[in-house]
Amino acid sequence: xxxxxxxxxxxxxxxxxxxxxxxxxxxxxxxxxxxxxxxxxxxxxxxxxxxxxxxxxxxxxxxxxxxxxxxxxxxxxxxxxxxxxxxxxxxxxxxxxxxxxxxxxxxxxxxxxxxxxxxxxxxxxxxxxxxxxxxxxxxxxxxxxxxxxxxxxxxxxxxxxxxxxxxxxxxxxxxxxxxxxxxxxxxxxxxxxxxxxxxxxxxxxxxxxxxxxxxxxxxxxxxxxxxxxxxxxxxxxxxxxxxxxxxxxxxxxxxxxxxxxxxxxxxxxxxxxxxxxxxxxxxxxxxxxxxxxxxxxxxxxxxxxxxxxxxxxxxxxxxxxxxxxxxxxxxxxxxxxxxxxxxxxxxxxxxxxxxxxxxxxxxxxxxxxxxxxxxxxxxxxxxxxxxxxxxxxxxxxxxxxxxxxxxxxxxxxxxxxxxxxxxxxxxxxxxxxxxxxxxxx
Numbered sequence: 001x002x003x004x005x006x007x008x009x010x011x012x013x014x015x016x017x018x019x020x021x022x023x024x025x026x027x028x029x030x031x032x033x034x035x036x037x038x039x040x041x042x043x044x045x046x047x048x049x050x051x052x053x054x055x056x057x058x059x060x061x062x063x064x065x066x067x068x069x070x071x072x073x074x075x076x077x078x079x080x081x082x083x084x085x086x087x088x089x090x091x092x093x094x095x096x097x098x099x100x101x102x103x104x105x106x107x108x109x110x111x112x113x114x115x116x117x118x119x120x121x122x123x124x125x126x127x128x129x130x131x132x133x134x135x136x137x138x139x140x141x142x143x144x145x146x147x148x149x150x151x152x153x154x155x156x157x158x159x160x161x162x163x164x165x166x167x168x169x170x171x172x173x174x175x176x177x178x179x180x181x182x183x184x185x186x187x188x189x190x191x192x193x194x195x196x197x198x199x200x201x202x203x204x205x206x207x208x209x210x211x212x213x214x215x216x217x218x219x220x221x222x223x224x225x226x227x228x229x230x231x232x233x234x235x236x237x238x239x240x241x242x243x244x245x246x247x248x249x250x251x252x253x254x255x256x257x258x259x260x261x262x263x264x265x266x267x268x269x270x271x272x273x274x275x276x277x278x279x280x281x282x283x284x285x286x287x288x289x290x291x292x293x294x295x296x297x298x299x300x301x302x303x304x305x306x307x308x309x310x311x312x313x314x315x316x317x318x319x320x321x322x323x324x325x326x327x328x329x330x331x332x333x334x335x336x337x338x339x340x341x342x343x344x345x346x347x348x349x350x351x352x353x354x355x356x357x358x359x360x361x362x363x364x365x366x367x368x369x370x371x372x373x374x375x376x377x378x379x380x381x382x383x384x385x386x387x388x389x390x391x392x393x394x395x396x397x398x399x400x401x402x403x404x405x406x407x408x409x410x411x412x413x414x415x416x417x418x419x420x421x422x423x424x425x426x427x428x429x430x431x432x433x434x435x436x437x438x439x440x441x
Contacts, residue, residue: 022213023157023212023215024210024213025156025214026155026210028207028210029155029156029210029214031205032155032206032207033155033168034205035202035206036144036148036151036168039099039103039144039199039200040145040168042106042195043102043106043141043144045192045195045196046140046141046192047075047137047138047141048072049188049192050072051271051272051273051275052274052275052288052289052292053185053275053285054272054273054276055275055279056184056185057071057185060186061123062123063123067127069272069273071130071131072271073272074131074134075137075138078139079142082142083142083146086098086142086143087228094208095147095151095154095206095207095208095209096208098147099143099144099147099206100203100206102139102141102143103203105140106137106140108133108136109134109135109136109139109140110196110197111133112129112132112133113129113133114189114190115129116128116129116130117185117189117190144169145169148164148169149165149169151168152164152165153215154210155209156214157214157215163308166303231250232250232253232254233250259322263359267295267359270333271295274289274291274292275289277340277390278348280387280390281340281341281387281390283345287345291345291348291352294353294356295353295356298353298360299360299361301357302356302358302360302361303360306361321362325362326358328358329354329355329358329359329362332351332354332358333351333355333395334396335351336351336352336395339351
């Protein structure tokens, strides 16, 4: 057995009498991660571009606020079923082609939306083009979010996977901040199209996988998606029993799916309706955009701080982290219903910062389990309410959903089989290298 070359601080070895072992980290992983960050940022901007300026968009295009909301909601509707197809798409086309497909869809979406801004179009025709553009945005969005953990597994080592997933998946935080900054909604759509088209070329920097895997898990081919579904439902075929989920793993999977689905749904509902939440209290689109951005920016800062801790310190305590943080997040989202009605914006900023930090620090832990939830717009108050057409009932409902996650999360055991497998293989590999060096003259 002879030592292999060292690449970026990681060594492997070759056993001449058995299977080749060759784990490496490549510096090109940072190029791909940067490209994915940029593409995911563009996807987030295209998805939520109209949420902070929903009232202005409704006035500019002669549409109802409900129709404008559906420009964001349609992305959620497309997101979930397409996410279920992603494993098959990646297995048949590879990561690189999948990312290129998503980039093309995003560019087409941008210019279809711009075509819908023509002054000569009727409100119905303009809305049709805007809606189709947002539908195509929904096609591209899951590629960059759902596949972020897969890219991290294929390119990053044990002490960088969670951090890489966090940076890639949470890079869309500028969406709420930028759209009110470009004047009229029609002009802002043109700016968005130009930015998206230029950024789409970053997809050319992505590769399927490195020549040698970074870890044992990164070297393994994932099972077919139907096998995973059968395992999650406890319906594994006899030949799959040895790799099927245990009852505790299925319970964890179910709780995490529901829990992260609710949290992502609550976050999605707030960001889509933020202008309508604060509009009745006299706040304009710029303020609504800043409030929406506060959730994302605070979440990014919190995630940047905590992701390295998950990689290096809290590696074996993810379940405990969920049990501590989720009740705090639920209380924050429920408290927003009262913070909005308070005088001034300070209570809202405090609550949103807490909710953002908690939600975003947990999102990279199980991003692939999240599903998008669309909440109803029928909870708007009447025109005689104080203030008219407020969404206080909406805030109470989404807060109640969030706080309902606190009891079931304590049943999660959270055994990290993949990390344990990687750790065992790393120690075994280090022992082989040490033995080879000891026996080499």
